[in-house]
Amino acid sequence: MLESRAADARPLSISVFDPQRATAEEWAQALAYWRLRHTEDHPGEPRPDDAHTAQNMRQYTPLHVVHHILARDAHGNLVGGLYMGVRREGTPDYEAHAPFVNVSGGVRQSSRRQGIASLLLCELLALMDAEGKTTATFNVHLPEGHAFLAATGAAEKHRSMENRMAFADLDDDALARWRAEALAPSHGLRLEIHAGRVPFERLATLMAPLSALLEDAPTTGLARPPMRFELEDFRAWYAEIDRRGGEHFLVLLLDGDGVAAVCDASWNQLYPDRMFQRLTAVARHWRGKGLAKGVKAVMLQLVRERHLGVVMAVTQNAEVNAPMLAINRQLGFAPHRHDAAYQIGTESLRTFLSTRSPASREARA
Numbered sequence: 001m002l003e004s005r006a007a008d009a010r011p012l013s014i015s016v017f018d019p020q021r022a023t024a025e026e027w028a029q030a031l032a033y034w035r036l037r038h039t040e041d042h043p044g045e046p047r048p049d050d051a052h053t054a055q056n057m058r059q060y061t062p063l064h065v066v067h068h069i070l071a072r073d074a075h076g077n078l079v080g081g082l083y084m085g086v087r088r089e090g091t092p093d094y095e096a097h098a099p100f101v102n103v104s105g106g107v108r109q110s111s112r113r114q115g116i117a118s119l120l121l122c123e124l125l126a127l128m129d130a131e132g133k134t135t136a137t138f139n140v141h142l143p144e145g146h147a148f149l150a151a152t153g154a155a156e157k158h159r160s161m162e163n164r165m166a167f168a169d170l171d172d173d174a175l176a177r178w179r180a181e182a183l184a185p186s187h188g189l190r191l192e193i194h195a196g197r198v199p200f201e202r203l204a205t206l207m208a209p210l211s212a213l214l215e216d217a218p219t220t221g222l223a224r225p226p227m228r229f230e231l232e233d234f235r236a237w238y239a240e241i242d243r244r245g246g247e248h249f250l251v252l253l254l255d256g257d258g259v260a261a262v263c264d265a266s267w268n269q270l271y272p273d274r275m276f277q278r279l280t281a282v283a284r285h286w287r288g289k290g291l292a293k294g295v296k297a298v299m300l301q302l303v304r305e306r307h308l309g310v311v312m313a314v315t316q317n318a319e320v321n322a323p324m325l326a327i328n329r330q331l332g333f334a335p336h337r338h339d340a341a342y343q344i345g346t347e348s349l350r351t352f353l354s355t356r357s358p359a360s361r362e363a364r365a
């Protein structure tokens with residue numbers, strides 16, 4: 001069920017979309033809107049089917065609470081949406097996460113530059129004020145998104161890029177060499193590989209060492225809570241993979257019981273031609289010895305063997321991560337899109353919104 005409230009005197013209304021309570025008609029409208037928005041923002045990219053989207057939205061998220069807000073025009077058509085994710089109270093590290101809210105959203109192309117996103121941000125400010133949040137983080141990849149965030153007064157804190165690689169262009173000799181160098185007996189490292197799922201008992205022992213490696217990944221000036229791998233996240237993700245089909249791959253180089261290097265990746269049955277690279281990391285005292293190249297080579301060979309239909313690898317890299325970018329360039333990865341994370345606090349948001357009141361907009365029109 002949608003809970004509506006009037007949006008000033010304008011012919012727009014803002015409502016909460018609650019996946020647990022929405023009627024069949026509300027679901028149909030929302031799904032049609034998200035299909036359209038996917039096509040607008042990700043032209044040419046495969047689109048998840050509605051059943052999958054609906055199931056994911058209904059699924060309980062153990063670590064986060066998600067708020068979906070929708071904007072409608074005077075005819076009741078959906079024209080904009082806002083997603084806000086906050087840490088669930090009572091979860092580990094709640095205090096460190098408490099000041100933050102992750103935000104995404106958009107406005108349909110035909111309805112832009114009419115103040116709809118600004119209106120949606122009033123909902124963000126209301127949530128931040130009500131819950132004592134101090135920092136909202138937005139990830140943006142389109143020029144309009146950058147322009148809008150810059151206009152709000154949000155600060156760009158971190159840049160990253162999506163890089164893609166064609167498996168057909170891989171140099172097999174180089175992969176074999178990289179693998180052999182990392183596994184050279186003089187290093188004394190042991191290879192551990194999981195394909196499909198990693199047993200939970202093993203994952204549980206890896207959360208701390210993998211989190212330490214993740215925490216060391218560069219995030220430039222982003223204010224953030226600690227970056228951790230969490231077993232609860234894996235439970236939710238594996239449940240999703242169980243439903244839609246997919247695999248998780250993990251390659252480790254072990255120094256005794258310690259993790260010297262890791263590479264993990266996934267394959268999603270909905271996008272069967274792609275491999276999604278996740279974390280690649282090497283413990284500080286093991287760097288400069290070719291281990292990152294080694295685990296990446298093992299991973300690429302593994303995924304190619306198990307999924308003959310995979311033609312492309314997709315990865316996200318920080319622009320400041322020169323070593324990772326250099327390795328990926330050697331593998332044939334090339335930039336596909338440039339992303340940025342912006343952050344804004346309540347006072348800047350309030351200042352921006354005060355300049356966007358209906359009166360000031362009419363005055364400027």
Ligand SMILES: CC(C)(COP(=O)(O)OP(=O)(O)OC[C@H]1O[C@@H](n2cnc3c(N)ncnc32)[C@H](O)[C@@H]1OP(=O)(O)O)[C@@H](O)C(=O)NCCC(=O)NCCS
Pocket residue numbers: 041103104105106107108111112113114115116117118119138139140141142143144145146147148149151152
């Ligand atoms: C970013 C987006 C949400 C803006 O929606 P919108 O409803 O058009 O935004 P508003 O009308 O409230 O814009 C407010 C101000 O932002 C700035 N702005 C917004 N879009 C802009 C653009 N394309 N170019 C330059 N400035 C822009 C302007 O200063 C604008 O005020 P003005 O129209 O009075 O000049 C929309 O373009 C969109 O959906 N983009 C794709 C998704 C995305 O990037 N989302 C970003 C957050 S995750």
